[in-house]
Amino acid sequence: MSKLTWVKWLIYASAAFTLGMLAFIVGFIVWNGLGALSPSLFAWDYTTYNLSLTPALISTLITVGLSLAIATPIGVFTGFYLVEYADRKSRVVKVIRLATDTLAAVPSIVYGLFGMLFFVIYLRFQFSLLAGILTIVIMVLPIIISATEEGLLQVDNSLRMGSLALGAGKLRTIFTVVLPVAMPAILQGVILAVGRIVGETAALLFTLGSATGLPSSLMSSSRTLSLHMYVLSSEGLHLKEAYATGTVIILLVLAINGLSSYIGRRLSRGGN
Numbered sequence: 584m585s586k587l588t589w590v591k592w593l594i595y596a597s598a599a600f601t602l603g604m605l606a607f608i609v610g611f612i613v614w615n616g617l618g619a620l621s622p623s624l625f626a627w628d629y630t631t632y633n634l635s636l637t638p639a640l641i642s643t644l645i646t647v648g649l650s651l652a653i654a655t656p657i658g659v660f661t662g663f664y665l666v667e668y669a670d671r672k673s674r675v676v677k678v679i680r681l682a683t684d685t686l687a688a689v690p691s692i693v694y695g696l697f698g699m700l701f702f703v704i705y706l707r708f709q710f711s712l713l714a715g716i717l718t719i720v721i722m723v724l725p726i727i728i729s730a731t732e733e734g735l736l737q738v739d740n741s742l743r744m745g746s747l748a749l750g751a752g753k754l755r756t757i758f759t760v761v762l763p764v765a766m767p768a769i770l771q772g773v774i775l776a777v778g779r780i781v782g783e784t785a786a787l788l789f790t791l792g793s794a795t796g797l798p799s800s801l802m803s804s805s806r807t808l809s810l811h812m813y814v815l816s817s818e819g820l821h822l823k824e825a826y827a828t829g830t831v832i833i834l835l836v837l838a839i840n841g842l843s844s845y846i847g848r849r850l851s852r853g854g855n
């Protein structure tokens with residue numbers, strides 16, 4: 584058997600192992616969580632008897648929505664600046680890319696400690712949705728910036744030149760020619776950011792807190808689904824409910840990813 588054949592089978596084995604581990608983890612959680620799902624888990628108010636995850640679900644959706652509403656425009660416009668406007672050899676671009684790569688490598692617990700010291704204590708936001716959202720925005724910015732930059736770099740430069748030759752301005756070319764082509768890559772970055780937000784625990788534990796009730800304002804403490812699952816599992820008394828929460832998280836991520844992919848396809852086709 585030749586070396587190329589061995590390499591091919593090694594690639595197949597690696598891919599099968601990766602898919603198998605994913606299927607095992609998801610299957611294990613869903614298998615244990617589906618049986619624990621009950622109407623009491625979706626009660627409007629949390630009590631020590633029903634352990635409702637509804638407040639955590641609502642807090643998760645608020646956190647995801649507001650974080651993306653802040654981070655996506657900043658990340659996308661930064662990516663456009665790096666590719667379409669800035670000199671790629673300039674020192675400013677190098678500094679921005681260094682900062683992006685550094686932020687992407689920072690552990691979640693460090694973000695949590697920074698958010699607690701700066702937003703919670705220094706700015707006196709206390710444990711609140713606002714402190715958690717601002718911390719999450721800093722965390723996901725590198726993901727969106729990198730995805731936008733990669734998507735724009737993949738656009739054939741002849742499309743830009745053709746649009747400019749036909750008389751379209753720089754800004755019109757970006758929004759009507761470049762953006763639709765780069766949209767799938769940008770949406771992929773947003774999807775990765777959603778997964779990071781939904782699954783984040785350490786950073787939110789130090790900024791959002793772990794209150795069980797529904798948030799009444801941006802200055803209210805609450806907990807996301809991942810925090811809810813962490814608290815239940817750490818207590819060691821409600822593992823079934825923790826598995827059920829994990830199942831809901833998986834379904835929520837799949838639903839958001841599917842919706843994002845659908846929107847991306849519609850936008851890339853020009854709404855047709």
